[in-house]
Amino acid sequence: MTEHSSASEKSSPLKLYFGIWIALLAGTYITYKAAFIELGPFNAAVALGIATIKATLVALFFMHVYHASEKLTKLVVIAALFFLLLLLGLTMSDYATRPWS
Amino acid sequence: MPDSTLVGLHHEEEHHPELLHHFATEEQQRDASSLGMWVFLATEVMFFGGLFCAYLIYRRLYFGDFGAASKSIDATLGATNTAVLICSSLTVVLAVWAAQTARRTLLLTMLAVTMLLGCVFLGIKAVEYKDKFEEHHVPGASFSFNNVPIPGHPGEYANPRHAQIFFSLYFVMTGLHALHMIIGLGIFSWLLYAAWKGRFTPEYHTPIEIGGLYWHFVDIIWIYLFPLLYLIDRHP
Numbered sequence: 001m002t003e004h005s006s007a008s009e010k011s012s013p014l015k016l017y018f019g020i021w022i023a024l025l026a027g028t029y030i031t032y033k034a035a036f037i038e039l040g041p042f043n044a045a046v047a048l049g050i051a052t053i054k055a056t057l058v059a060l061f062f063m064h065v066y067h068a069s070e071k072l073t074k075l076v077v078i079a080a081l082f083f084l085l086l087l088l089g090l091t092m093s094d095y096a097t098r099p100w101s
Numbered sequence: 102m103p104d105s106t107l108v109g110l111h112h113e114e115e116h117h118p119e120l121l122h123h124f125a126t127e128e129q130q131r132d133a134s135s136l137g138m139w140v141f142l143a144t145e146v147m148f149f150g151g152l153f154c155a156y157l158i159y160r161r162l163y164f165g166d167f168g169a170a171s172k173s174i175d176a177t178l179g180a181t182n183t184a185v186l187i188c189s190s191l192t193v194v195l196a197v198w199a200a201q202t203a204r205r206t207l208l209l210t211m212l213a214v215t216m217l218l219g220c221v222f223l224g225i226k227a228v229e230y231k232d233k234f235e236e237h238h239v240p241g242a243s244f245s246f247n248n249v250p251i252p253g254h255p256g257e258y259a260n261p262r263h264a265q266i267f268f269s270l271y272f273v274m275t276g277l278h279a280l281h282m283i284i285g286l287g288i289f290s291w292l293l294y295a296a297w298k299g300r301f302t303p304e305y306h307t308p309i310e311i312g313g314l315y316w317h318f319v320d321i322i323w324i325y326l327f328p329l330l331y332l333i334d335r336h337p
Binding site: 031047080095 | 150
């Protein structure tokens with residue numbers, strides 16, 4: 001459809017796939033090791049931050065969102081994330097602010 | 102768009118320019134299938150999202166008890182399973198590439214290796230569940246979690262009732278994930294059979310792509326389950 005997607009399909013994407021694979025394994029190793037280091041409240045932040053990076057890599061490159069020829073795919077992904085954040089954000093802000101009243 | 106649809110209807114056979122290969126005439130159909138799968142995955146995000154939300158609420162309420170309960174799970178098995186799933190995601194993406202580039206042997210091999218890795222994952226999961234059953238950490242009448250210290254609070258012990266909530270979430274979330282893995286294995290057995298029959302070509306391999314999307318999604322869920330269930334309060 002676009003020059004971008006056809007160009008990326010012509011050249012072999014194998015280097016990219018193996019690169020992402022190495023990055024995902026490295027992320028898993030760092031997550032595992034970091035969990036045993038005392039970082040206070042940052043333990044959870046590091047673990048979830050790396051998890052989010054890994055999930056983004058899988059979605060963008062393994063699930064081809066980055067090269068998707070159909071823009072609606074991106075819209076669906078963003079909509080899903082938006083409603084997930086709405087669910088988690090509103091619920092947790094409720095629980096976090098209950099002691100205030 | 103309307104032009105290409107008409108052209109596609111009338112001259113479907115003539116229009117397979119090498120340049121566009123599988124994106125040529127099947128593009129619209131392929132995009133529609135892919136979009137439908139993404140909409141399904143969006144509903145799955147909400148499905149698992151409710152469980153993640155429940156987890157966050159109780160983790161906040163029973164912070165130390167969750168830490169103590171999480172520590173009783175074998176984190177090395179969890180990390181191994183994460184690596185196994187990541188490798189299976191690579192083999193899935195290689196299978197899609199093999200279908201795109203008409204590499205039959207590679208396609209069959211990658212589908213089979215993906216299923217093998219899926220079985221390894223479930224096997225390790227079974228070992229983990231067996232440990233939990235033996236330790237009486239399965240919620241229910243025989244549940245027992247007494248005198249387990251809370252990490253970082255010397256002299257304090259986890260409340261078994263609160264730990265039981267952690268294990269309920271652990272079994273529901275990993276169990277639902279494992280159910281998705283089993284369904285994924287079913288989908289991939291069919292893909293393997295159809296690929297063996299030569300159903301897929303560079304022009305038409307939508308089922309491989311759609312099945313791959315599902316497998317990757319299940320991988321993403323595990324990427325979050327691993328740190329949330331296995332790695333909280335691990336540090337001494």
